[in-house]
Amino acid sequence: MHTAPCERHGGDLVVESLTALGATTVFGLPGQHALGAFDALRRSRLEYVGLRVENNAGFAADAFARVTGSVAPLLVSTGPGALMTLAALQEAAAASAPVLALGSQVPTAGLGGGRKGYLHELTDQKASFRDVVKSVHTVRAASQIPSAVAAAWASALAAPAGPVWLEIPQDVLLAPVSVPPVTALPAEPRPLPPRPELIAQAAELLRDAERPVILAGGGVVRSGAYEELRELAERLDAPVATTFGGKGAFGWDHPLSLQSWLEDRHTTTFLEDADVLLVVGSGLGELSSNYHTFRPRGRVVQIEADLGKLESNHPALGIHADARTALAALADAVPARPAGTGAKAAVELLTRVRERIDGQGLELEQGVLAAVREALPDDSPSFWDMTILAYWAWSAFDPRAGALHSAQGAGGLGYGFPAALGAAAADRTRPVLAVSGDGGAMYSIAELATARQYQLPVTWLIVDDGGYGILRAYMADAFGEATGTELARPDFVALAASFGVPAVSTTPGRLAEDLGAALAAPGPSVVVLPAVLRMFAPTHLAGQG
Numbered sequence: 001m002h003t004a005p006c007e008r009h010g011g012d013l014v015v016e017s018l019t020a021l022g023a024t025t026v027f028g029l030p031g032q033h034a035l036g037a038f039d040a041l042r043r044s045r046l047e048y049v050g051l052r053v054e055n056n057a058g059f060a061a062d063a064f065a066r067v068t069g070s071v072a073p074l075l076v077s078t079g080p081g082a083l084m085t086l087a088a089l090q091e092a093a094a095a096s097a098p099v100l101a102l103g104s105q106v107p108t109a110g111l112g113g114g115r116k117g118y119l120h121e122l123t124d125q126k127a128s129f130r131d132v133v134k135s136v137h138t139v140r141a142a143s144q145i146p147s148a149v150a151a152a153w154a155s156a157l158a159a160p161a162g163p164v165w166l167e168i169p170q171d172v173l174l175a176p177v178s179v180p181p182v183t184a185l186p187a188e189p190r191p192l193p194p195r196p197e198l199i200a201q202a203a204e205l206l207r208d209a210e211r212p213v214i215l216a217g218g219g220v221v222r223s224g225a226y227e228e229l230r231e232l233a234e235r236l237d238a239p240v241a242t243t244f245g246g247k248g249a250f251g252w253d254h255p256l257s258l259q260s261w262l263e264d265r266h267t268t269t270f271l272e273d274a275d276v277l278l279v280v281g282s283g284l285g286e287l288s289s290n291y292h293t294f295r296p297r298g299r300v301v302q303i304e305a306d307l308g309k310l311e312s313n314h315p316a317l318g319i320h321a322d323a324r325t326a327l328a329a330l331a332d333a334v335p336a337r338p339a340g341t342g343a344k345a346a347v348e349l350l351t352r353v354r355e356r357i358d359g360q361g362l363e364l365e366q367g368v369l370a371a372v373r374e375a376l377p378d379d380s381p382s383f384w385d386m387t388i389l390a391y392w393a394w395s396a397f398d399p400r401a402g403a404l405h406s407a408q409g410a411g412g413l414g415y416g417f418p419a420a421l422g423a424a425a426a427d428r429t430r431p432v433l434a435v436s437g438d439g440g441a442m443y444s445i446a447e448l449a450t451a452r453q454y455q456l457p458v459t460w461l462i463v464d465d466g467g468y469g470i471l472r473a474y475m476a477d478a479f480g481e482a483t484g485t486e487l488a489r490p491d492f493v494a495l496a497a498s499f500g501v502p503a504v505s506t507t508p509g510r511l512a513e514d515l516g517a518a519l520a521a522p523g524p525s526v527v528v529l530p531a532v533l534r535m536f537a538p539t540h541l542a543g544q545g
Helices: 010-020 032-041 054-068 084-094 142-157 171-172 196-208 218-223 226-236 265-273 324-334 341-358 361-377 388-396 416-426 447-454 469-479 492-500 511-520
Strands: 025-028 047-050 072-076 100-107 134-140 164-169 211-214 241-242 256-258 276-280 299-304 315-318 383-386 404-406 430-435 458-465 502-504 525-530
Touching: 010 032, 010 142, 010 171, 025 054, 025 416, 032 072, 032 100, 032 171, 047 341, 047 447, 047 492, 054 072, 054 084, 054 100, 054 416, 084 100, 100 142, 100 171, 134 142, 142 164, 164 171, 164 299, 196 276, 196 299, 196 315, 196 324, 211 226, 211 265, 211 458, 218 324, 226 324, 241 265, 241 511, 256 341, 265 341, 276 324, 299 324, 361 388, 361 511, 388 404, 388 430, 388 469, 416 430, 416 447, 416 458, 458 511, 492 502, 492 525, 511 525
Parallel strands: 025 047, 025 072, 072 100, 100 164, 134 164, 211 241, 211 276, 241 256, 276 299, 299 315, 383 404, 383 430, 430 458, 458 525, 502 525
Antiparallel strands: none
16 A cells, blocks of 8 residues: 655645744644644644643743743634633733744635534634734635744734734645745844933933832843843842742842832832832733832833833833833943942831731741742742732742743633643753642643653642632632632542652641652652641731731
């Protein structure tokens, strides 16, 4: 029996285009209409990481994009498969993660609301994505594929980076093609330099300020502007706080560091008292403004790549620019001032913050977070679900040389573990930590199979408190009792073992040792901590703090 020679088709143009643009890894889940693209994957150099749920594949692609700074392709099918990615793409949009979501479509005859009755048919599939992603693209002929992929790639990378949606009909993916393989595609995003007159005015304000302070957001991390931020802060002798998305932008133990205690009234007041507050890479949204209680009394200078976030919450001298180029320009434009005052103010603030926290009887919570920090290698990234220990980490965790990522942009459950798998696929040489509560863990429990299949070095810490712990606390405080927050859950240790993943149940006292051993072992692992944790008292509510 003779096997017919392999014929190239539209799917090959997809994977050739991705390869030409520099892609190395594709995340996804196959489906009937997308099989032409999946068939082409086996003839390409691209690594494929298949997850068990499309939403989790989206979270994995999001994390891959965050840790590499490059576009992460996400390949899914039509209708239900496509729609399952929406929550993950919302998180990627909030976090400015460049995910290129490639979805299939029904045959071209069914486009435009033709109501042909195809499987998975939607009247207008791309309309479901318009309010979530940066741009939507539709291909109607195989010859359009390379240019459409390049346009989507460039859109994902252009500041502010973010997810895009590209859909290709089933018959186009299967259409035979005779054109030469794609070898090169231009898709360079345009730079976003600051306007010089705005830098000059900002430099003048900062030069004349008596109490300059810097608030660094996620834009600093995404642009890699660590050295530029440090140089400017030291020249100004200005204390630096980081938002939760900006953790790691400034050295935790630097003398000028205010760390990340943004849900603290002492920090809010300190930022309000600055006569010039430089906000870089943040829109001063809900979490970055202590739930919109922040009221600046001085001038605000805001550097932001997302035009829609400029002055969206507070009047400012708005500079629409990439954080790195703008900070470098400011550092060149301001004179150095004597050091000392800024560091003294930072120490005094952190002392007040710690005294407030230490007075609340939260030794268990602080000990658990300290144990995680002790166990995690300094250069390992961590991915945190929406759970009480993560909310502590936003404020109190030093990411060191690694990075801390969470789903605080959109706030959906289930992010931590699949995101950690995506980061591990980008770099298998160091362990990755995922942290979830038992409620969030159930969103992505199927991905234990993915972790084992690809032998990804992810250790998953599950804090089991028997329900949605933070919602339990919110409802009890607001209504006197909680509804819908208590959960039946599996024996996580036995369940992980059924997937062939080593697992252990631990205690707060053994956590550092057990978690450290799991992180040091090859491949995936699970550590379960039965514990009911509490949050520190809020300061944005009347009469608190």
